[in-house]
Amino acid sequence: MTAAAGYDDVVVTAPVTVPYQRYSTKGAHWFLGRAVAGLLDASGLPKSGIDGLCVSSFSLGPDSAVGLTQHLDVSLRWLDHIPMGGASGIVALRRAARAVQAGDASVVACIAGDANRVDSFRESTARFSLFSQDAVYPYGAxxxxxxxxxxxxxxxxxxxxxxxxxxxxxxxxxxxxxxxxxxxxxxxxxxxxxxxxxxxxxxxxxxDCVMPCAGAEGFLVMRRAEAERLGLPYxxxxxxxxxxxxxxxxxxxxxxxxxxxxxxxxxxxxxxxxxxxxxxxxxxxxxxxxxxxxxxxxxxxxxxxxxxxxxxxxxxxxxxxxxxxxxxxxxxxxxxxxxxxxxxxxxxxxxxxxxxxxxxxxxxxxxxxxxxxxxxxxxxxxxxxxxx
Amino acid sequence: MTGGVRRKNPILKTRQPTLPPALRSRVALGMTAGAAVGRLDLQQCEQCGTVQYPAREVCRSCLSGQLVWRPQDGLGTLLSETVSRASMELYFRERLPWRVGLVQLAAGPTVVAYVHAACAAAPADVRVEVALDRAGQAVLVAMPLDAAVTLAEDPRLHDMTCDPTHRKILVTDGKSEVGQAMVRAFAAAGASQVWVGHAEPWKQPPGFAALAELPQVTLVPLDVTDGQSVTELAGVIGGKVDIVVNTADHHRTYGIAGRRGVETAQAEMEVNYLGLLRLAQAFGPALRGRAADGDAGAVAWVNILSIFALANFPPHGTYSAAQAAALSLAQCLRAEMRPAGIRVVNVFPGPVDEPWNQLVLPPKIAPKGLADAVVKALKATVEDVYPDPVARDWLERWRADPKTLERELMAASPSSAG
Incomplete structure (x- = not known):
């Protein structure tokens, strides 16, 4: 197997956390939207300064990332949706870094967030996957x-x-x-x-168990020169x-x-x-x-x-x-x-x-x-x- | 009421039935066909033989689209297990804790299964069986290798069975040889109460008087062709019955040309089809309402049908038609009872050794054999019972190709039911 090329001068910047809440009546769009707002605030970029978006969420449905673009009214030339749970951050970072490296996007906002209403966790667990629905959940849920x-x-x-x-x-x-x-x-x-x-x-x-809650995280991926131009630690x-x-x-x-x-x-x-x-x-x-x-x-x-x-x-x-x-x-x-x-x-x-x-x-x-x-x-x- | 039946505390709320999760993909429902008769089937690839689990659309190994359900021995190793003390579903929360495990089958796949209390701690050799849970869905259970251990011996898994022990049972017609055998079998199985329906009190067939002497037995007037009779009985005992066993049967041996007029066919439909409908309308709601009523609530509805329900046996042509109608209605009943977790058990005997099958050649199933098969089915978790060799032979031919079976039966004479 050929070794993968390195990431050159791709950098990660603008760490953002939308504060967590045990339960919230707000939807996933709220948390994801606030994460983007946090990224703009942290970077000083206008909305138009972001031309790529990578989204991870379990509770965004029936929307996918594209629905979110209209919800937030952002115009993009690169968009991805990473439904990989606990690996989604790493995978989003890899995708975004390659997009920036190849010039498909200049600034990619990577965001992940979920709502948590009182019955959300049961609903998402019951239908987490086909195999889980058929062969795990029926055994004691x-x-x-x-x-x-x-x-x-x-x-x-x-x-x-x-x-x-x-x-x-x-x-x-x-x-x-x-x-x-x-x-x-x-x-x-x-x-x-x-x-x-x-x-x-x-x-x-x-x-040993994590507590499900609502919240969001985000970061930006860009070239080092761009981060330096914006004066962002990276x-x-x-x-x-x-x-x-x-x-x-x-x-x-x-x-x-x-x-x-x-x-x-x-x-x-x-x-x-x-x-x-x-x-x-x-x-x-x-x-x-x-x-x-x-x-x-x-x-x-x-x-x-x-x-x-x-x-x-x-x-x-x-x-x-x-x-x-x-x-x-x-x-x-x-x-x-x-x-x-x-x-x-x-x-x-x-x-x-x-x-x-x-x-x-x-x-x-x-x-x-x-x-x-x-x-x-x-x-x-x-x-x-x-x-x- | 006989002694020993516990009275319900009138202050307590009657618990509403809850069910385990019933949602399955279409392909996963394939496991139900085997489970309905107590057989573990898993998908196997016709191209490369790989056994699959969970159910798939294409082979996990060679990606062929030809997956077929094949019987498995279920032997495997319990790799790991847990005692689940928390659940997101009401059904499980009401019955915590649950022992569940991961079993690697010798046939290949790793399966999630309930673990019977009699299994040794992981790692241990086990045999995976299939059962129908309270929602009527197929689930896997890891059992100890000792074949004598039954599902009902585990207090959690017992809930999947319809064990007649300590239960109150209505046998709708106790006068026929099948009905009498059924009453005796339930009395022997530990039923606390057996109501025995009898129409036309002036008819006293052999054995019936002795039946009434059994301590569990109470004779009740019941004529399934009479809506008022059915309604009246349901008004008296409907709220107490845990298992309905419909033995009412009208069986004559005619096709179309052998007898003019429709009276015989009408009588067969009145008992076998409309009789079931009347019973289901009168007793069904009461059973559904008591599905979670204490340790021994309402659990099951048993229909004694006939293997002739699957395909017409021309020498008993109108009877076959009535049985086909009854089977179709029983499927409707199963759907309507399912939300309460009441299991509808359909029994498909081949020719029973009773007078109207006089001219049918052996083998014929004895009424006692049929009754014992019903009790055994209730103690397990099956919902379709083919209790004798003729029934199983028909089933195999029908499953293989209903059209071929139809052609074979065209040549049938009264002495060639099998």
Missing amino acids: GGPNVSFAFLTAYYMRTYGATAEDFGKLCVAQRSNALHYPHALFTTPLTLDAYLASRMIADPIRLF ARLLGAIERHNPFPDDPIQYRGGWVLDRDALYAQAGVGPRDIDVLQTYDDYPVINIMQFEDLGFCDKGEGPGFVRRNSFEVGGSFPFNTCGGQLSVGQAGAAGGFLGIVEGLRQVTGATLGAQVDGARHALVSGFGMINYDRGLCSGAAILGAA
Whole structure:
């Protein structure tokens, strides 16, 4: 396979968060529209300054991205819609970067957001996918908690991870979230409280689960010269990968597509795992965090539990990770959950965090994981952002 | 009322029935055909043999469009499992927690399945069976390898069955040999109450007097050809019946040319078709209303039909027509009972060993064999019952090609039903 070309002078800028709400009566268009408004505000660009748009949302239906163009009255020469859940941020970034690089667009707004009315989550879970509707939801309608319980129980049995290992990550993320103004969880979490939380789908506890909410995230992709002209702090896109349905013959998921692509990622970026100053993983369920530590090469397969035990994960710890608190402590605003890590990683390497700053963060690795179509997450992706 | 029937607390609200999610893609409904008779079918590729799950439109391996449903042994390994203690659906919330797991079938695919309480913890060898859930949809259940373990032994999965134990049953005609056998079978199966319908009280067939001596039995007047009789009985016991077993049957052995006039055919339609309609109108709403009434609420409606409902058996031509009408109406009844989770079980015996089949050659199913098959079906989760070799032979031929079966039956004489 030929190595993919690099991203030249494509940069990422203007991290925007539309504050999360547990429930909201507003629709997805509101959150996505406010995200675009936030991007204009952050960049100083007029609406006409954006000529590309990339949208991710579960609750935009029956509209797709094109409907949103009229709703927001933006005229574009490039448009994409990325329905890949937790991988949508990475995939949107890759698509947008190539469009800018090739000259199909000059400034691409990447946005993700979702509404959350009181019954939204049940409705979207019941019809999440054809396979899920036919062969998962009828078995107890436990949603992703049950699917991830299978993977978690299998991982624990196979590699010796314990509840304390998962709890350590959740406690560290909460500690990070206490500095982040948009986190919906605002009280400290202790390991004892984690362990005492009720079982939802054994071995998944309440504090292993993300809380669905409404909100949006966004960022802009453009050439470095454009960012400098606008006076915007930016991060360089050093490398990015994606993979879909990576190991169809694995009877149960214990690894993700990163395993197949991480060497290409580090080669493209010209850095290795040791050069990463801050890691943002897709964290719906702690076992997926550990899977990403392994599959992105921070430790070997099966050594995740040991890696967790010998590191500390707070900002200022030996392995700063999910520095705004991740979805586990901020909330999961639908598809915006797949953008949260990019926006936070961008803030870290540009020194513009809203919460705690990792000192001298030059390289952020952001990872995405998404779409439990049936029994496993199908999409994986990762990107490395470098300080200017 | 006999003793032992628990009375309902009048202060408590009668619970409304809830159902598990019934939405399926069209292709996934293919699993139902096997499940209706208790058989696990999965899609298999005609080109490369790959077994598929979940149901697909094209082969996951060679992308051929020729996927056919084939019986599977269900053997596999329980890879992982959970106890789901939270659910987004009312049906499951009312019955938490649920044991569910991922099973890798020896045939290839990994399936999500309910896990029977008797299964060892993962990893464990299991056998995946198919069942019809309360919504009438096919679901997979991981069972222990020990074939003696039944679905009903798991308290959660028991809810998918229509176990007659401790239930109150109406047998609409208890005088025929089939009706009498049915009453005895339900009494033996632990029914708490069996109401036995009898028309024309002056007729006392052999065995009927002894039947009335059974402690569970109460004789009730019921003539399914008389709307008032049906309505009156429904007014008295309709709100108590858990399972209706319609054994009312009028069977004569004529085609078209063998007898002038329509009186015989009319009588067959009056009992077999309109009788079912009268019963369904009078008892159906009451059953639907009690579908969630306590631990042993209304659960099922059983129609004793005939395999002749599938294709006309010319020597019993008008009877076959009445059975076809009854089957069609039973499908309507199934659709109307489904929102309450009441299972409509259609039973298609081949010739029963009773006087009107005197000239039909063996094998013929004995009334007791038919009754035992009905009880067994209710204890499982099937909805179509082909209880004997002749019935299964007809079914196989009908499934293969109804037109070929029609031509074969054209040559049939009274002594060649099979």
